[in-house]
Amino acid sequence: EIVLTQFPGTLSLSPGERATLSCRASQSISSNYLAWYQQKPGQPPRLLIYGASSRATGIPDRFSGSGSGTDFTLTISRLEPEDFAVYYCQQYGSSPKYTFGQGTKLEIK
Amino acid sequence: EVQLVVSGGGLVQPGGSLELSCVASGFTVTSNYMTWVRQAPGKGLEWVSVIYSGGGTTYYADSVKGRFTISRDNSKNTLYLQMSSLRAEDTAVYYCAGGAKYYFDYWGQGALVTVSS
Secondary structure, three states: OOOEEEEOOEEEEOOOOOEEEEEEEEEEEOHHHEEEEEEOOOOOOEEEEEOOOEEOOOOOOOEEEEEEEEEEEEEEOOOOHHHOOEEEEEEEOOOOOEEEOOOEEEEEO | OOEEEEEOOEEEOOOOOEEEEEEEEOOOHHHOEEEEEEEOOOOOEEEEEEEOOOOOOEEEOOOOOOOEEEEEEOOOOEEEEEEOOOOHHHOEEEEEEEEOOOOOOEEOOOEEEEEOO
16 A cells, blocks of 8 residues: 655745645655645645646646655645645555545645 | 535434435536545545446445445436445545546535434
């Protein structure tokens, strides 16, 4: 089973700053199989990035994804007030079919 | 516009059963990979089950295998999750999601399932 570990657990930043969120897999995975989601309180998750670096439809270009192998990164270039939320990485594998990281909470400093 | 509307949540006693439904519009259930993801109160996301597009191959998380069954009704464009032998640890908001094989493009609003006596 592939385990995804996200860090930091909580990230405190101010609007306008750059956010860097990390997701580390316990073993190498294909970049095609790595996605990122944003979740705000009381809402379902929203797909941000798929295939490690492709933005989903309607996602602003301040969101970008990168990485390969075991290390993946979600970067938000300039934080907007609406970006403060919890972010999850997710991978597709063999068993279980899908796993999520434990999440990074991005909070206003 | 794609919409996934989840219903069927509620309070159920340990050992009981419940069925969730996810009605899709603007989106064909059989042509997409459809999944259930749950989130316990204050916790992270946990994948539960998936049904593949086309032939309908199914997979389950170990935590629900043998107790939950995922299915779909093509004529109603609806996804289901039949849950039995429910435990307190199954208490969560259950989301219906769908789209591509490797990730989930579209999400429903979720239904709360509470397992308690």
